[in-house]
Amino acid sequence: MSATRTAQGRLLSHGWTLTLTPVDAFQAPADIPAEAKTIAAPVPGTVAQALEILGTFDRLNPTPLDTQDAWYRVSITSETLEPAILRFEGLATVAEIFLNGKCVAHSDSMFEATEVPFTPSGTDDLAICFRALAPRLKATGPRARWRPQMMSSQGLRLIRTTALGYMPGWCPEVHAVGPWRPVRLTSRTERSFDMVSSRTELAVDGAGLLHLAIRIHSNAANVEVTCAGRSEKLTATENGIFEGTLRLENIEPWWPATHGTPTLHDVTLRIDERVFTLGTTGFRRIEAEHGEDGKSFGIRINGVPVFCRGAVWTTADIVRLPGGRSDYEPWLRLAAKAGMNMIRIGGTMAYETPEFFALCDELGLMVWQDMMLANFDYPAKDQGFLAHIETEISQLLSATALSPSLTVLCGGSEMYQQGAMMGLSEQFWKGPLTEDLLPAHVARLRPDVAYVPNSPFGGALPFFPNEKVGHYYGVGAYCRPLDDARRADLRFAAECLALANVPQQSTLDKHLPVKPVHDPMWKMRVPRDRGASWDFEDVRDHYLALLYAVEPSVLRRQDADRYLDLSRAVTAELVEATFAEWRRCGSSCNGALVWTLQDLLPGPGWGVIDATGEPKSIWYGLRRAFRPLQLALTDEGTNGLDIHVINETAVDMDLVVDVTCLRDGLQPVVTGKRSVTLAARDRQKIPATDLFGAFFDTTYAYRFGPPSHDVTVANLYDQKSGAHLASSFHFPQGRQMAMHPATLETELVHNDGLWTLRVKTDVFAQSVHVETEGFRPSDDWFHLAPGQTRHIDLERLDGQSGGRPSGALKSLGSRRAFHF
Numbered sequence: 001m002s003a004t005r006t007a008q009g010r011l012l013s014h015g016w017t018l019t020l021t022p023v024d025a026f027q028a029p030a031d032i033p034a035e036a037k038t039i040a041a042p043v044p045g046t047v048a049q050a051l052e053i054l055g056t057f058d059r060l061n062p063t064p065l066d067t068q069d070a071w072y073r074v075s076i077t078s079e080t081l082e083p084a085i086l087r088f089e090g091l092a093t094v095a096e097i098f099l100n101g102k103c104v105a106h107s108d109s110m111f112e113a114t115e116v117p118f119t120p121s122g123t124d125d126l127a128i129c130f131r132a133l134a135p136r137l138k139a140t141g142p143r144a145r146w147r148p149q150m151m152s153s154q155g156l157r158l159i160r161t162t163a164l165g166y167m168p169g170w171c172p173e174v175h176a177v178g179p180w181r182p183v184r185l186t187s188r189t190e191r192s193f194d195m196v197s198s199r200t201e202l203a204v205d206g207a208g209l210l211h212l213a214i215r216i217h218s219n220a221a222n223v224e225v226t227c228a229g230r231s232e233k234l235t236a237t238e239n240g241i242f243e244g245t246l247r248l249e250n251i252e253p254w255w256p257a258t259h260g261t262p263t264l265h266d267v268t269l270r271i272d273e274r275v276f277t278l279g280t281t282g283f284r285r286i287e288a289e290h291g292e293d294g295k296s297f298g299i300r301i302n303g304v305p306v307f308c309r310g311a312v313w314t315t316a317d318i319v320r321l322p323g324g325r326s327d328y329e330p331w332l333r334l335a336a337k338a339g340m341n342m343i344r345i346g347g348t349m350a351y352e353t354p355e356f357f358a359l360c361d362e363l364g365l366m367v368w369q370d371m372m373l374a375n376f377d378y379p380a381k382d383q384g385f386l387a388h389i390e391t392e393i394s395q396l397l398s399a400t401a402l403s404p405s406l407t408v409l410c411g412g413s414e415m416y417q418q419g420a421m422m423g424l425s426e427q428f429w430k431g432p433l434t435e436d437l438l439p440a441h442v443a444r445l446r447p448d449v450a451y452v453p454n455s456p457f458g459g460a461l462p463f464f465p466n467e468k469v470g471h472y473y474g475v476g477a478y479c480r481p482l483d484d485a486r487r488a489d490l491r492f493a494a495e496c497l498a499l500a501n502v503p504q505q506s507t508l509d510k511h512l513p514v515k516p517v518h519d520p521m522w523k524m525r526v527p528r529d530r531g532a533s534w535d536f537e538d539v540r541d542h543y544l545a546l547l548y549a550v551e552p553s554v555l556r557r558q559d560a561d562r563y564l565d566l567s568r569a570v571t572a573e574l575v576e577a578t579f580a581e582w583r584r585c586g587s588s589c590n591g592a593l594v595w596t597l598q599d600l601l602p603g604p605g606w607g608v609i610d611a612t613g614e615p616k617s618i619w620y621g622l623r624r625a626f627r628p629l630q631l632a633l634t635d636e637g638t639n640g641l642d643i644h645v646i647n648e649t650a651v652d653m654d655l656v657v658d659v660t661c662l663r664d665g666l667q668p669v670v671t672g673k674r675s676v677t678l679a680a681r682d683r684q685k686i687p688a689t690d691l692f693g694a695f696f697d698t699t700y701a702y703r704f705g706p707p708s709h710d711v712t713v714a715n716l717y718d719q720k721s722g723a724h725l726a727s728s729f730h731f732p733q734g735r736q737m738a739m740h741p742a743t744l745e746t747e748l749v750h751n752d753g754l755w756t757l758r759v760k761t762d763v764f765a766q767s768v769h770v771e772t773e774g775f776r777p778s779d780d781w782f783h784l785a786p787g788q789t790r791h792i793d794l795e796r797l798d799g800q801s802g803g804r805p806s807g808a809l810k811s812l813g814s815r816r817a818f819h820f
Contacts, residue, residue: 009087009186012074012126016043018050018178019071023135029073029127030101041072046092046178047130048319059319060601065175066133072179073127078120083188086116090181091128092321093161094136098127109160110176111351111372111392118185130177133161141379146422146429148375148414150530157376160388163348164315170527172318172601180321181353192217192271196241198401200283201448202302208251208283210267210402213243220271227281228265253302254282254404256341257364258309258628259681260650264361267402282361282404288450295458295467297492298590299366299407299450304681307583307648308366308591309626310340311608312495314349318600323353330613331598332356336363338608338619339626343367344494344593347374347413347455351396360405367405368494368593369396370455371438373412377419380433393438397445410452410494411438416462417454417471429462455494465490472496472592475578479542482574485581493592499574500526500536501618502567503602503610506773511602511612516564517556525603537604544570549736567604569767569812572621572781573735579625580632580728584644585685594622617769617781624726624782629653631716631726633688641688641698641730643714647678654719659691661698661709665740665764665813666786669709670696675719688712700732711738711764713785729783739813740764742784746809746820755805757792757820759784765811772807774798784811 018041019032026032041050047070051057057065078084088097092110096103099118107114118124137155147154152166152173165175196213203209212225212234223234223242232246252263264280287300299306316327335343343360345352347370360367371393379385393409400406411434419429434453442451458468465472466489474480474488476497502508502516514521517537528535541552547570556563575594582589599607608619628648636642647653658673672691678684688698700707712730717723731738742765747758755775759768765784770777770792778793794805808817 009184009190012183012185013043016041016072016074020068021071023069023132028101029098032071043179044182046176046180046319046321048174052319059172059174062172062174065177069132070130070177071127076124076126078122081120084118084120085186086118087184087186088114092176092178092180093133093159094131096129100125109388110162111160113395128179144377145424146377146419148418151375157378162350163374164350167348169530174318176321181323195398195401197445199446199448200281200402202253202283202285206250208248210246213241216240216242216271222272224270226268251283254284255364256301256306256366257336258339258341259304259306259648262362262364279402281402284404286407286448286450296590297468308342310335310342311594311597312344312346314596314598314600321350323355325355325359328356328359332359332363332365334609334615335597336365338623341366342593346370347372354399357400357403357405361403365405366407368408368410369406370410371412373415375414375418380431393441406449408450408452409442411454413455415454416457420461420463467491469494473498475574477539479539482577485578490589492590495595496592498536498595498606499571500540500604501571501608501616502564502604503616504614507602507610507612507614516560525601525605527606540567540570543574547573547735549734565812568617569781571618575618575621576625580634583646584632584634585683620780627726629725631714631728633714633728633730635699635730637699638701641712643686643688644683645676645678646683648681650680652680653678656717656719659688659712659714661712662764663709665711665738707733738764738766741814742811744809744818746818748820755794757794759790759792759809761786765813767812768809770807770809772805775805
């Protein structure tokens, strides 16, 4: 559902100017001297955006923007003089609104829309003064019981604004200032109705229910809603409110894309003879489940358990903080293409627009939405603060009323964790704001979504990952061994891993052409926890040494190119290994979201997609790890290798599994094959020895003699078509022992406007990388066994036809590049 009112009105997006003035120097627009420097400004937009267009602001080396007042001004010409409403959908942050020189309203929350009655005179002057936030962040309030280290200003707990720009170590200090969301002018006659409440649900019997209540602003004799070819008349109640429920028998439901089709249906409203398009909606049933022991957390959609996987959203652009479909679409399409089915908007970010949810509706991406509450001890007894929160959640849930993608509403991020880590008892960090007030609003406005009081929560301490929702960084930030992914008994990770992911070389060449690690500019782009003696490149280097038996500090001095290639390979390997563990048969884990989806600046940030929009190696690893039809190998020590076959689709599958152990990456030592029929939404575990028919030390656990193989290759095929569906690999002696100088054979094929690269190898090829300009490969940094042909589709980045791709392939085991 992309909007909650029928008439969006006239968008006031042209003719705005911006003037920056000293703090509180002027009280009204007329006070500003005529000679004050004034520039053109985009609206919706930010001060940083306007200055960047002018060339006087550098997002890579930002200057503070919260130390001056910012005056936005525009002249409004109106053809009609009938009463109207000015709607400001988001003002960052402490703002005063002036009409014809008179202050008519103010706003002190970045997250609330403000409406001002307005009677045009023909030509009117509108001004918005954004007061400098820096001095206001120093204001004192109720004493905080803890002070989070990650924030540069403790005053953020008292002002409803984003934490973006105030988290040194991982977020550039770009401050959000300005009319970051649209300003609209709507005549009262255009505004035929307002949405009071709306939601959908999927009944157990398969019927879709659309509940709707609207307030009509004029007399109406007949009001009805139509969806999926069926209509229902709404009943007048009181104060101009019409309400009713449309029941749709055997409706085609909405599914996450990993589990089905995200089916949407048009919704229209008829008021007498006028018809209004409300947008689209979907029907699904969301249930939170807590397992037999009551300690778990998982999501069921339409009665089916869904393993939730995806990433944490940051922002489409740290300077512009945009909210349009075209801003969101590249990121969300890449998320969906990677096989993600959930995106989390964390409490340290900012609320996104209904267009974000509309795209997630279409793409089958569930949304975990945090309230913008993070880390702080908020003044939960302050009535002014509570009023803001009530308005905030009401407007959020109203704006996303018919979006089936909204799945989880969470009270915020790491408030419980911060208090608990400071040694405070539960009575201090768990309170009525997240335990009573917010869930009451959700129950009233969106009872169809799951509610989580905080992320993380549950367990002996709220940050322990073995109960309810955790933030898991055992593998990742805490440098635990890979088997910690099982030992942690993870139930659901609302965020996890946090790796400094190196972008592809083409991105570095264009945007960070400096020596890796050693150059200060490089180090500035590496995320770190504030005050820590280590950064997240140190974390990646830990696993580089662990998985490849190299000394990173020596390697990057002696061979920087190989250091970068191994750094790219290791993050893809880590996510494939950990998600194989979490998705295996018998796993306690119901979902995990990687920290984060996208970088804020080009460089080795947390994002799985770099700041230019190009997938990193880890994105490809996640794409392999997230396949709905999946094959995984897990090392069970003296119990050998287990093969896990997963079918999350809605249809039964006839499959073939084959396993081969290779010596020297070439010679088959033992092989096995089995046909498997896997029911829809089912999974199966098969000991590898069952395919061999006899004992074989696949994991090299018994060590009766020298190792007989260096890599085990498992493949999954569709039995009917023979199509290759998935591969999995195990290295009994470690990855460094399977580095073979592979010769790669390539063939470029063009068919129906699509270029496909066919790749073969003479010996096991580890982490094959495809380099090509102007095209994006469908797979990258993948392993390839001899005897296989891998088909890599090459997607043209500009979306145009014509032009033969060219480039090169190389693997970690060979210094040679193979050109195509």
